Amino acid sequence: MPRRIEARGRVQRSAIGAAVVLFAGALSACGSTSSSGSTTASKPFTVNWAVNITSLDPAFTCPGDENSFASNFYGRLVKLSTNETSPGITQIDPDPSKVQPDFATKWDVSDEGKTYTFTLQSGKKFDNGDPLDAAAVKYSLDRTLKIGACGALSLQLGITQPPLITSVEAPNATTVVIHMRQAYPALLYSLAQSRGSIYNPKEIEAHGGVQANSPNQWLQSHTASSSGPYVLSEYVPGNHAVLTRNPNYYGTPALEPTVRVNFVTAVPTLQVQAQNREADVTLGLPPQVVKNLSTQACCKVITADSPTPVTVSMNYQGELTNNAKFREALTYAVPYTDIINKVAYGYGDSYYGPIVPGMAGYKASLEPARTYDLGKAKQLMAESGVNSPTLNLMINPTAPGVSDIATLLQSAWQQIGVTVNIDAKPPADFTTLFNQGKYQSALLFENSTPIGGYELRKKLTCDAPTNNQHICIPGTMPLLDQLNNTADPAAQQPIVDSLVQKWLENSPTIILYRAKFTAVVSPDVKHFAYAPNFRLADWGR
Amino acid sequence: MAVAVAEAPITVARRRIVKGDKVLVGALGGLALIALIVIVGPFVWHYDANATELTAQLSAPSAEHPLGTDNLGRDLLARVLTGARTSLGAGAVVVIAGAVLGSVTGLLAGALGGMVDTVLTWLTNSILCFPSIMLAMAVVMALKPGIPAVVIGLSIHSFPWYMRTIRGEVMRIAALDFVKSTNAIGASQGRILFRHIFPHLVSTIVLQMAAVFGAAVLSLAAMGFLGMGAQPPEAELGAMITEGQQFFLTGQWWMAAFPGLVLLIAVTLTTVIADRARELLDPRGEYIVAD
Numbered sequence: 001m002p003r004r005i006e007a008r009g010r011v012q013r014s015a016i017g018a019a020v021v022l023f024a025g026a027l028s029a030c031g032s033t034s035s036s037g038s039t040t041a042s043k044p045f046t047v048n049w050a051v052n053i054t055s056l057d058p059a060f061t062c063p064g065d066e067n068s069f070a071s072n073f074y075g076r077l078v079k080l081s082t083n084e085t086s087p088g089i090t091q092i093d094p095d096p097s098k099v100q101p102d103f104a105t106k107w108d109v110s111d112e113g114k115t116y117t118f119t120l121q122s123g124k125k126f127d128n129g130d131p132l133d134a135a136a137v138k139y140s141l142d143r144t145l146k147i148g149a150c151g152a153l154s155l156q157l158g159i160t161q162p163p164l165i166t167s168v169e170a171p172n173a174t175t176v177v178i179h180m181r182q183a184y185p186a187l188l189y190s191l192a193q194s195r196g197s198i199y200n201p202k203e204i205e206a207h208g209g210v211q212a213n214s215p216n217q218w219l220q221s222h223t224a225s226s227s228g229p230y231v232l233s234e235y236v237p238g239n240h241a242v243l244t245r246n247p248n249y250y251g252t253p254a255l256e257p258t259v260r261v262n263f264v265t266a267v268p269t270l271q272v273q274a275q276n277r278e279a280d281v282t283l284g285l286p287p288q289v290v291k292n293l294s295t296q297a298c299c300k301v302i303t304a305d306s307p308t309p310v311t312v313s314m315n316y317q318g319e320l321t322n323n324a325k326f327r328e329a330l331t332y333a334v335p336y337t338d339i340i341n342k343v344a345y346g347y348g349d350s351y352y353g354p355i356v357p358g359m360a361g362y363k364a365s366l367e368p369a370r371t372y373d374l375g376k377a378k379q380l381m382a383e384s385g386v387n388s389p390t391l392n393l394m395i396n397p398t399a400p401g402v403s404d405i406a407t408l409l410q411s412a413w414q415q416i417g418v419t420v421n422i423d424a425k426p427p428a429d430f431t432t433l434f435n436q437g438k439y440q441s442a443l444l445f446e447n448s449t450p451i452g453g454y455e456l457r458k459k460l461t462c463d464a465p466t467n468n469q470h471i472c473i474p475g476t477m478p479l480l481d482q483l484n485n486t487a488d489p490a491a492q493q494p495i496v497d498s499l500v501q502k503w504l505e506n507s508p509t510i511i512l513y514r515a516k517f518t519a520v521v522s523p524d525v526k527h528f529a530y531a532p533n534f535r536l537a538d539w540g541r
Numbered sequence: 542m543a544v545a546v547a548e549a550p551i552t553v554a555r556r557r558i559v560k561g562d563k564v565l566v567g568a569l570g571g572l573a574l575i576a577l578i579v580i581v582g583p584f585v586w587h588y589d590a591n592a593t594e595l596t597a598q599l600s601a602p603s604a605e606h607p608l609g610t611d612n613l614g615r616d617l618l619a620r621v622l623t624g625a626r627t628s629l630g631a632g633a634v635v636v637i638a639g640a641v642l643g644s645v646t647g648l649l650a651g652a653l654g655g656m657v658d659t660v661l662t663w664l665t666n667s668i669l670c671f672p673s674i675m676l677a678m679a680v681v682m683a684l685k686p687g688i689p690a691v692v693i694g695l696s697i698h699s700f701p702w703y704m705r706t707i708r709g710e711v712m713r714i715a716a717l718d719f720v721k722s723t724n725a726i727g728a729s730q731g732r733i734l735f736r737h738i739f740p741h742l743v744s745t746i747v748l749q750m751a752a753v754f755g756a757a758v759l760s761l762a763a764m765g766f767l768g769m770g771a772q773p774p775e776a777e778l779g780a781m782i783t784e785g786q787q788f789f790l791t792g793q794w795w796m797a798a799f800p801g802l803v804l805l806i807a808v809t810l811t812t813v814i815a816d817r818a819r820e821l822l823d824p825r826g827e828y829i830v831a832d
């Protein structure tokens with residue numbers, strides 16, 4: 001009976017495996033309070049990152065982490081200004097009016113704000129010696145627009161129908177002219193992000209060129225030379241990458257000559273390596289682990305305000321969730337403080353509105369946090385006319401903390417008579433269903449762009465593909481048109497305020513909290529900078 | 542020797558258990574005890590497995606919470622009891638479903654032969670091309686994450702093992718003299734199959750069930766570990782280990798250790814039972830091992 005023996009053998013092996021895992025875990029736990037402090041001088045600067053990178057092309061890819069990683073290989077016309085929050089630690093300022101020169105030495109605005117003329121540094125090269133000039137910049141921006149993916153949407157801050165950028169010209173090697181359909185100063189912000197990356201045209205043309213509305217497959221795992229501070233010298237997808245300093249970089253050289261980035265998703269591994277100082281920087285740890293490490297000598301924790309709200313998005317057109325009073329009632333039955341303290345372990349804060357605190361356009365007086373008020377929630381439920389409702393809450397259970405939050409919401413909303421059916425979906429299904437708007441409510445870790453106007457446009461434009469919640473509030477479309485055609489940020493603010501007010505009156509989303517960015521770094525790390533696109537060149541020992 | 546052949550192996554095994562195979566009796570007793578605890582426990586223990594109490598978050602084992610609490614302040618003993626009931630119960634369903642389906646198809650394939658045998662063999666070989674976890678994942682994708690979908694997937698994967706084994710046994714027994722004699726005196730196909738052949742298959746089925754049970758419980762745990770099994774807030778051992786692993790190295794070892802321990806004990810006991818049953822139910826053992 002070979003099968004019986006085989007089956008029994010498998011069970012035995014599995015049981016032994018489970019025992020070994022438990023034993024190994026116990027050993028690790030016993031050693032968890034000690035920090036070995038292994039030598040760091042001889043090894044490359046090491047970043048352990050809990051992420052799985054699937055594309056290295058900022059013109060195509062959507063996820064923030066992928067853009068962050070890929071942005072290290074490409075220069076841009078301009079860069080965001082930074083503020084030093086503590087010695088050696090800086091944080092970017094998302095204000096487009098404070099954008100600084102980078103590859104461009106200066107720029108002029110003409111034609112009532114619709115034309116930007118950039119003057120570039122001369123005689124610069126990609127890492128392989130090819131010329132880095134205006135032709136490369138024009139090629140790169142045209143490519144991003146032609147692919148028409150997340151890059152084009154983000155580069156134009158959501159104004160794509162019709163496109164914000166009408167043409168890009170390169171009259172000579174050091175001049176680039178961008179023509180826009182309308183004045184829009186926030187363009188400078190997106191040019192400073194990964195979407196404004198400058199690629200080597202020769203490399204791209206040699207490996208598939210540019211196809212409209214289609215990604216370049218080669219660029220999913222390669223870079224088009226390097227115009228940025230680092231060169232990708234080794235890359236094993238899903239495992240690690242080695243970055244070396246670009247000798248031809250036009251800007252300030254990277255602090256570290258070599259950076260090794262390990263893509264590790266196992267939390268215990270990340271934690272042990274942080275404790276043992278095998279990683280200089282660890283990104284993507286769950287908050288309880290960050291909290292634990294913050295008390296140990298091995299590590300220090302760097303936090304930053306980031307535009308990453310944790311929300312329950314309601315389908316505005318869905319059955320039950322199309323009831324504004326019902327949605328509002330739910331917002332008053334959320335144990336906000338408990339969630340921030342017990343699930344986010346203090347790495348979060350409260351607000352309520354469509355614009356995340358710190359974003360351009362945010363006004364604290366307009367978006368005060370909602371509080372847990374069971375009486376008010378019950379009253380609103382009574383006004384909603386809904387009796388004993390069942391709400392389907394779609395979650396991606398593989399995201400850390402999501403199941404906990406869903407369970408807490410299930411208990412909390414039960415108190416106002418709402419039965420929550422937690423509907424777990426595999427990650428791919430979750431993304432597809434959410435993007436197609438096929439859900440009743442969904443628990444999300446959002447990653448917003450720090451431009452309030454852009455966020456409002458994405459979320460409030462009726463029938464827009466980016467409007468996953470199907471929000472369509474009467475009176476918002478004329479305001480959005482007005483916003484699209486208003487260049488001056490000061491003049492935009494009253495329009496933004498009106499849109500925020502309309503959003504608040506309808507409570508389309510439940511903002512649970514804003515998650516803070518956290519990085520666990522070794523005490524050896526003396527320089528660290530937080531930005532929406534991580535700039536590894538500014539990190540070092 | 543004719544008596545030895547006619548006596549079903551299960552009868553031999555029962556007699557020997559009564560006479561006292563201490564290891565087997567101990568394992569069976571242990572499994573029965575676990576079954577009793579997980580069936581009765583949730584009704585006796587006063588905590589609700591899903592009731593959250595954030596003020597008691599991550600409490601170490603104490604008199605109030607003998608196994609501690611999890612990150613949402615839920616009593617871990619209550620969750621382990623409920624989770625074990627879910628895991629072991631689902632494992633039992635997989636075993637029974639696989640045994641029923643596998644026995645029927647195995648009997649048909651072995652007895653009828655021809656096209657039926659060819660088609661069923663082809664079908665089972667196709668199913669066995671997939672690892673059990675992969676097949677369960679495919680079923681989960683087609684349906685929705687949760688215990689029922691995983692149980693269906695694992696049952697589909699488990700029945701070919703029964704079917705192949707039983708098919709071979711049916712063919713072997715059908716060639717024995719006593720079956721040929723029964724056939725010669727004019728007994729019907731059904732009577733031969735169910736009255737004369739099937740009793741001799743019981744030992745094989747029981748042995749297979751014991752082996753499959755451990756594998757099924759571990760596969761269920763693995764699916765829970767991948768987030769495709771039990772869905773929140775439902776307690777299940779694999780999902781609890783997944784939740785607990787993030788807290789293992791931050792000092793809250795109890796969250797993963799206790800569900801892991803229960804899983805380890807249950808699987809070890811079934812492994813021991815399968816191991817002892819193989820010896821006990823082997824008809825040749827009657828001649829090798831002295832009573």
